[in-house]
Amino acid sequence: MKISLIQKYNVPGPRYTSYPTVPYWDESGFTHEIWLQTLKKSFQESNNKEGISLYIHLPFCESLCTFCGCNKRITKNHNVENPYIDAVLKEWTLYRDILGKKPKIKEIHLGGGTPTFFSIESLEKLINGIFSLAEKAEGYEFSFEGHPNNTTLAHLQKLYDLGFRRVSFGVQDYSEKVQKAIHRIQPFHNVAKVTFWAKEIGYTSIGHDIIFGLPFQEVQDVVDTIEKTNSLQPDRLAFYSYAHVPWIKGNGQRGFHDEDIPKDYAKRKLYEVGKELLFENEYYEIGMDHFALKSDSLYHSFEDKKLHRNFMGYSSSKTQLMIGLGVSSISDSWYSFAQNVKTLEEYYKVLESDELPLYRGHLLSTEDLIIRKHILNLMCQFETSWEDSANYVSEIPEIVFQLKEMENDGLLIIGDNKIIVTEEGKPYVRNICMAFDLRLKRKAPETALFSMTV
Known part of the structure; x- marks a missing residue:
């Protein structure tokens, strides 16, 4: 069956x-003026009640992972950090001027790319710059994505001091063969190290991202990955299906052949085996492809029917307004969507003109x-x-x-x-x-x- x-x-x-999903946005019916109208409307309706969310896209990575479909720029040159942080803060200043009064920020998520590509000085400059024009909402939740290979103890401590209590680490799979295929060489001890550091510092929600259906991945690989994951007891897990879309993402997902990827029942078996192991270790299924311990806020929000989903993924609380900062970020006023330009060069150029770097959107009917x-x-x-x-x-x-x-x-x-x-x-x-x-x-x-x- x-x-x-x-x-x-x-x-x-x-x-x-x-x-609607992005391919079905009606871009012809969207203008900057429409975005600003719905932005202000949503801000007036929600800021005092629940606050707003910020998604900040930090696009730089030192190496290319061939499973990744994110907007990224591969470089080992860390001189790119300061100009980018300055540009994001300028974009935020433009939004702050449009909103007219101090926003209350309920959620911040730093995504990428690799947020931990950035130095602690750059990240501190970014967050302090955000809050020079805003305040923290009651019950705020700040999170970031950390690469186990370059997340330092200093990263974790500084972001904790800035108010971050949730971190997710990209694990994907511990098989050396799979890691080589996806160009993500990442030993277990690196993941264990950053997980234990985060626990010791006091992070209240530590997540691991795992992917099934990767090239050359077999049942035993998933079993080994889940068992190693269970030994670290992260508070929540994302157990994603690998999305093979090379026609959209270009050569980044062509580091292996189609026949190397598990399909249909073979792929689904990887998920079922992994899910059963998670259940045995008292993880509960939350929404689609997510699992959490009973102690995690994601579990409580699911039980209380308050779980929310947006461009940042699942969230334990809902905000009506989410502003996306940085190259390619998507904003959501509930009434309309707006996406930033996708290249760094254009992002910088538009901001030099003191304009929001938008290039498309959709007004919801x-x-x-x-x-x-x-x-x-x-x-x-x-x-x-x-x-x-x-x-x-x-x-x-x-x-x-x-x-x-x-x-x-x-x-x-x-x-x-x-x-x-x-x-x-x-x-x-x-x-x-x-x-x-x-x-x-x-x-x-x-x-x-x-x-x-x-």
Whole structure:
């Protein structure tokens, strides 16, 4: 049965860090003026109530990992740090002037690239610069992504002193063969060292990112990686499916052949084996591809039905407004999305003109907002409802009809005005969300856009 379900539902599909997904943004209906209007509206509605989030993209890496689909610039020249920090702070100053009063920042996430490429002096300059124009919201949560090979004790201590309490380390896999294929040579003792340092300093949430479906990866590799991970007891885990999209990301994902990558049932078995080991060690499944100990805030937010998902991934609290700073960052006012330019050269050039470095976006329609709620509910709580008429669209009967086959396959339960994803259906939540994705259904992609769903 599992083989047939995987073969049946393993199709290209979005990961739904947003709705509409980026390929379906209506860029023709978007302007800078629209972005500013919705930005101010959302700020007025949410700043005093919940605060805002900042995602700051730090794009530099010293070497290229061939599994990575992020926007990055490979360099060993650390003279790039200061100009980039200055540019990000200038962008933040532009936003601060537009908002008109001090924002209360609930969340900050430093992503990349490799945030720990930057020196502690550069990171301190960045965070202090942010808070020269802002204040911390009550219950704030600041996080960053650390590379185990270059995260130092000084990095961890300085960021802790600046208010960071959550860190995630990219592990991927401990097999030497797999590491060589993805150009990410990273010994276990490096991960253990930074994990223990973070625990000793007092970080309250330490995460490890693991990937299944990597080239040459076998069941024993996943078992070994999970067992080593369990020995370190991180508070939360992201157990991601490898997204092989070389047609989008260029040569960075062409360091191996397609036949080297596990597919279909072989790939899914890697996940099932890993998941079972995590369950045995008292990790609980949270949303899609995430696991946490009962002591972690992500578990509590899932239990309290407060889990949120945005361009930064899963979050234990929701903010209506998220501003993205840095090259290629995406901002979300809830009513519209806006993305920055993708090259460093253009990013610097636009900021020199004292303008926000935006190049595209999308204004959400009333229908978009409703569908977005349903997809968020499914991604975060494995259920959704349209009992409230405000959550109803005329296509609901058609969506329900399309989901009948998934119900027959045991993937979900269709009730009166609601859908509940079953345990068997959790691996297929992206497929279930696709039934609600009206933009995708109205215009099926003519070329490869998305990774496989399973």
